[in-house]
Amino acid sequence: MIKAKRSNALVAILMIVCGIVFVSPLYICIVMALKTPQETALSVIGLPKSLTLDNFREAIERTRFARSFANSLLVTGVSTVCIVLMSAMCGYVLCRNRANRFYRAANQLLFFGIMIPFQVIMIPVYRMFKELSLLNSYEGIILLLIGSSIPYATFLTTGFVRNVPMDLEEAAWIDGCSVWGTFWRVVFPLLKPIVSTVGILHFLWMWNEFSMSFIVLQKEAMRTLPIQQYHFFGQFSVNLNLGFASACLSMIPVILFFAFTQRLLIQGVTAGAVKG
Amino acid sequence: MKAKAHRNTTLGNLTLFLPGFLIFAIAVVVPFFIGLRVALTNWDGISQTMDYVGFRNFRLIAGSSEFRAALNNSLYFAILITVANNVLSLAIALGLNNAFKGRGITRSAFFFPTCLSTVLAAFIWNFLFRDVFSELWGVKSMLGNMDTVIPGIVIIALWNSVGINIVIYLAGLTSIPRDLYEAAIVDGAGAWQKFRKITVPMLMPAFTVCVTMTLVSGLKEFATTMAATGGGPGHSSEMISINIYKNLYSYYQAGYGQAVALVFVVLLAVGGGLLTRILRGREVDV
Structure with missing residues (x-):
């Protein structure tokens, strides 16, 4: 038993050390964001000599941080809300109408949609958006983000609705509720667990989304944070300290989000994987 | 169901269903055709x-050698990350499956980088490879060398995504009934035998999910590579997705x-x- 205890302690220490190694890049981010280029030239890992927030101020100006932050917030917010509501609506109808041929075919098509990688529609989306003048527009990117997320989000909801008992719906029906009334007043409140899972996962995914935004949002004024940072980091003249200041700033909302939703987020990832 | 029979639900159902479905059709199905x-x-x-x-x-x-090279790069990347990711995440999940002080926060430490965008991960690691590792150990950046660039990107992607598989394996491990292990101890099984005969078979569903997901996302790899190297140096990290993108833009x-x-x-x-x-x-x- 003593041997087992000792090996347990060893594993624990090993895990904690690995965990520290895992988050250590964040230390570099923070010290780099606080240093001047002269201090960086001396050592990239050393601590800064004095605390100054100049890097942050300059990074906010040079990367048009406020603008891309607002873009990110708008695009992520609108698309996540739409994904959550529409996938719940779709999932409910699909699950309750499994006998209907039209909905069965639609379900098949959505399943096919989960499998389709974005690369396959990248070039045609570019062509279509160009013709419809949807490139560099909020409508365009939001449409694309919702459309490509609906299949998986619907799939998650359908699985959940299957376990929601129908008694309540039937009672609402007898009382004269319409389909919409039944859904919003009776069913939707019952879907809260899956709705929060879908919402949290997609908020994070949409916030970090790169591939689609990269194709659609090219004008600087329209770019979301990841895209703006991609272009800023790619400049040869980039001042690394400013880059890290911008990186740290963009991490703050993610850290807050992570702190508040960690448990649900981890549950969501697991639930999604087990069902997928 | 009987209650529904005397009223028509077709319109109600359709109006609930169509908003999401139409957007999906416009954004995915139409472009596909x-x-x-x-x-x-x-x-x-x-x-x-x-x-x-x-x-x-x-x-x-x-007949294109460029296509074959891109396909090879994609396969190399996908296989490398599938093996590395699953070995690492399984090992960490097994370690985290023991009760110890600070276990919750350690798990968070592994999971947190997963929440960061690929652009950020690529930027941070580009700097680590180029400046920090050279200051610490005097090594050159893996991303600047044609032979090591893909393993280098694998490291970035691992940091940025291994948390997902860790929590999936961890959920799999906690769902294994304890009495299986207790029965095995009674039968005189050692640690290795318990792992081999109980943990491995019971973890197969999680293993299937994790291996398939890592492999498929590895084959689709775009964002990390685009942000870290853009396919370079030369074409040495140009994978299929990057090749498709370059055919459009470059x-x-x-x-x-x-x-x-x-x-x-x-x-x-x-x-x-x-x-x-x-x-x-x-x-x-x-």
Whole structure:
């Protein structure tokens, strides 16, 4: 038993050390964001000599941080809300109408949609958006983000609705509720667990989304944070300290989000994987 | 169901269903079919017009060494990250499956980088590889060398995604009934035997999910590579997705690029389907 205890302690220490190694890049981010280029030239890992927030101020100006932050917030917010509501609506109808041929075919098509990688529609989306003048527009990117997320989000909801008992719906029906009334007043409140899972996962995914935004949002004024940072980091003249200041700033909302939703987020990832 | 019978629900159902479905159709299904047409043309990605060229693009792919190189890079990356990710995440999940002080926060430490964007991960690691590791150990950046660039990107992607598999394996481990282990101890099984005969078979469903997901996302790899190297140095980290993108933006042969995309999706579907079938066959029912 003593041997087992000792090996347990060893594993624990090993895990904690690995965990520290895992988050250590964040230390570099923070010290780099606080240093001047002269201090960086001396050592990239050393601590800064004095605390100054100049890097942050300059990074906010040079990367048009406020603008891309607002873009990110708008695009992520609108698309996540739409994904959550529409996938719940779709999932409910699909699950309750499994006998209907039209909905069965639609379900098949959505399943096919989960499998389709974005690369396959990248070039045609570019062509279509160009013709419809949807490139560099909020409508365009939001449409694309919702459309490509609906299949998986619907799939998650359908699985959940299957376990929601129908008694309540039937009672609402007898009382004269319409389909919409039944859904919003009776069913939707019952879907809260899956709705929060879908919402949290997609908020994070949409916030970090790169591939689609990269194709659609090219004008600087329209770019979301990841895209703006991609272009800023790619400049040869980039001042690394400013880059890290911008990186740290963009991490703050993610850290807050992570702190508040960690448990649900981890549950969501697991639930999604087990069902997928 | 009887209650519904005397009123018509068709319109109500349809209006609930269509908003999401129509957006999906416009954003995914329509482009997919446009793509089938584009692949048969010589569209350059800029002009309004395009000419039908039949299957010429597909014949070009068959003879293209660039396509084969990109396919090799994609396969190399996907296999490397699948093995590395699953070995690492399984080991960490096993370690975290023991009760110890600070376990919750350690798990958070592994999971947190997963929440950061690929652009951020690539930027941070580019700097670590180039400046920090050279200051610490005097090594050159893995990303600047044609032979090590793909393993370098794998490291970045691992940091940025291994948390997902860790929590999936961890959920699998906690769902194994304790009495199985207790029975095994009574029967005199050692640590290795318990792992081999109980943990491994009970973890097969999680293993199937994790291996398939990592492999498929590895084959689709775009963002980390784009942000870390853009396909360089030379073409040494140019994977299929990057190749498709470059055909649109840099080489001005979008028609050909779309043909590459279609070949790629067929390979992906066949490979993914085959792998799932093999792995599912090894799962045990409890």
